Amino acid sequence: MESQPARSPLEEVERSGLGLGLVLWLFTLVGVLGALYARWAWTPASVTREGVPIQQLFDVILAILLVAFVLVHGLLGYFVIRYRTRGDRPAAYFPHHTGLELTYTLIPAVVLVALSVAGMSLWTRVHTPPPGDPFVVEVRAEQFSWSARYPGPDGRLGRVDNRVARPFNVDPQDPAGRDDITSSQIYLVVGRPNRILLRTRDVQHSFWVPAFRLKKDFVPGATTELWLTPTQTGEFDLACAELCGVGHYTMAGKVRVVTQEEFDRWMRQQAGR
Known part of the structure; x- marks a missing residue:
């Protein structure tokens, strides 16, 4: 019985890169499902008038975090699989990309400023005594x-x-x-x-x-x-x-x-x- 030829180092790297990318995607899926389960299964319903907008802001923040989580880890898994070593060409190197750097700087900045404004506005409303006989x-x-x-x-x-x-x-x-x-x-x-x-x-x-x-x-x-x-x-x-x-x-x-x-x-x- 003939033995199987041993894999070359490049073949081993290529196979491990595919496995790592799939693990990253699985981790992303488990993380998203876990966060959604914790939000709707473990979080009690809000029973105060002030708690409703607070929960709504929490949900917006959770949605933004989940989108960022999926985007980062999804792309990371894709890059690991797509650009794993095959030995047929040298790796490309991009030291600078103005458009990309502006994109991943300005979008988070706008999101953070919007969340800060929404949080300060909600803080003011929650700490303002409501009308009526308390x-x-x-x-x-x-x-x-x-x-x-x-x-x-x-x-x-x-x-x-x-x-x-x-x-x-x-x-x-x-x-x-x-x-x-x-x-x-x-x-x-x-x-x-x-x-x-x-x-x-x-x-x-x-x-x-x-x-x-x-x-x-x-x-x-x-x-x-x-x-x-x-x-x-x-x-x-x-x-x-x-x-x-x-x-x-x-x-x-x-x-x-x-x-x-x-x-x-x-x-x-x-x-x-």
């Missing part, structure tokens, strides 16, 4: 739990003084704080602007509800604000998105979005205790 709640973070304070029948939260060693640092001299309701449960009201006051008892934390598409930091010694308008009721995951200590991974909670009637009923129950 629902107000103070959310307090501490290692490693959440709690909330709601205004009582007078509709006003008591004044806060960080020098006061009381729950929520409420000034006992302020009559507005005498009917405040405190709870470990965080409620928001659907279909109404919600003004969330964020305060921390200890270190820096971050209020993050993925379904809201919004995140805001708690700053020690200060009160930060987050405005949003929920569009559907339900119970949504809350997590601290700032490394806050050894128990950071346990700092999870729930935000309940309910109707005004449900919240008023819950408040009456709390006041009767």
Whole structure:
């Protein structure tokens, strides 16, 4: 039985170039399918009015990245296959190409400027308080739990003084704080602007509800604000998105979005205790 002749080095290089190009195309396909699956299978639907344009901008950025990813890796695989060594001609060398260099410089620049303008415009809209009578709640973070304070029948939260060693640092001299309701449960009201006051008892934390598409930091010694308008009721995951200590991974909670009637009923129950 005659043995097969050994392949020459050039034949080996040509074959490996074909295989590498096909691997690059397969990698591109898997990457695109993985990104699309993560977007629609793992990302919760937005449940706030502010979150809709944020998600739309995310989707535009994802589409641009996928187009660039496919273009770069698709061409890379094509060039590896098309110009793999065959030994029949010397490699060509192009030290300069003005048109090509302008193309791959100006197009990304225009895209980045457009995304920056869109992002700044969206940032301004999201951080502008919406019109209407807001629902107000103070959310307090501490290692490693959440709690909330709601205004009582007078509709006003008591004044806060960080020098006061009381729950929520409420000034006992302020009559507005005498009917405040405190709870470990965080409620928001659907279909109404919600003004969330964020305060921390200890270190820096971050209020993050993925379904809201919004995140805001708690700053020690200060009160930060987050405005949003929920569009559907339900119970949504809350997590601290700032490394806050050894128990950071346990700092999870729930935000309940309910109707005004449900919240008023819950408040009456709390006041009767």
